[in-house]
Amino acid sequence: MLIKSIARITFVRDLTGWILMISLLGSCLSNKINPVTKIAYLGPPASFTHLAAGKKFPSQTLIFQNSIEDCFRSVRSGSVEKAVVPLKNSIGGIVLPTEKALKEFPDIQVEDSLELPISQNLMIVPGTITVKKIYSHPQALRQSRHFIDSLYPAVPRIEYSSTSAAAQWVSDHPAENGAAIANTEAARLYKLKIINSDIQDDKNNRTKFIIISKKNKELP
Numbered sequence: 001m002l003i004k005s006i007a008r009i010t011f012v013r014d015l016t017g018w019i020l021m022i023s024l025l026g027s028c029l030s031n032k033i034n035p036v037t038k039i040a041y042l043g044p045p046a047s048f049t050h051l052a053a054g055k056k057f058p059s060q061t062l063i064f065q066n067s068i069e070d071c072f073r074s075v076r077s078g079s080v081e082k083a084v085v086p087l088k089n090s091i092g093g094i095v096l097p098t099e100k101a102l103k104e105f106p107d108i109q110v111e112d113s114l115e116l117p118i119s120q121n122l123m124i125v126p127g128t129i130t131v132k133k134i135y136s137h138p139q140a141l142r143q144s145r146h147f148i149d150s151l152y153p154a155v156p157r158i159e160y161s162s163t164s165a166a167a168q169w170v171s172d173h174p175a176e177n178g179a180a181i182a183n184t185e186a187a188r189l190y191k192l193k194i195i196n197s198d199i200q201d202d203k204n205n206r207t208k209f210i211i212i213s214k215k216n217k218e219l220p
Helices: 002-033 048-056 068-077 096-104 138-143 145-151 163-172 184-189
Strands: 038-042 061-065 082-089 108-117 121-124 133-136 157-159 178-182 193-196 206-214
Touching: 038 048, 038 068, 048 061, 048 082, 048 108, 048 206, 061 068, 068 082, 068 096, 068 108, 068 206, 082 096, 082 138, 096 108, 121 163, 121 184, 133 138, 133 163, 138 145, 138 157, 138 178, 163 178, 163 184, 178 184, 184 193
Parallel strands: 038 061, 038 082, 133 157, 133 178
Antiparallel strands: 082 206, 108 206, 121 178, 121 193
């Protein structure tokens, strides 16, 4: 009876060890197949590029950069494996900083792309009475030109590095009585009030985003 008990204990111990080993092996293989990758994007959070990056890489670590050029630099340096940047909008055309960076960084390749519908919204700090300046990315200002010309023809337009950067600045400087053009997520994140929705000139407005990586990296 004692021998049977010892044999049973040994069997259970060995089986547990095998299960643990198989589990660890499976975890290692899973990490190799689906590694956690750092992805740069034009930020700050709640930019359209952030939304595109989140859609393309829902399980990866997203790291915002302050400019498109910084996205290219981060890929070149190896601090991130890939980056997502805007390339072309159906209204505003080519995103010039991206076009320029593609020429200035010959060691960077375009490995994939995706398109997103783009809805622009005018937002203010709650309580703002008169909009004195409108802030946004040059593309967003261009995409909403007819709306701005019609309702705010005399209001200065201030270009920012991204729509979310503009929303963040407006939120941080309520005394400036500014308004930002950005998406609904930016309004939520930076606690702004949307006063006009879907102000882009074309309701079928779309932007193409590209995923960039080093040229020595094997394409999927």
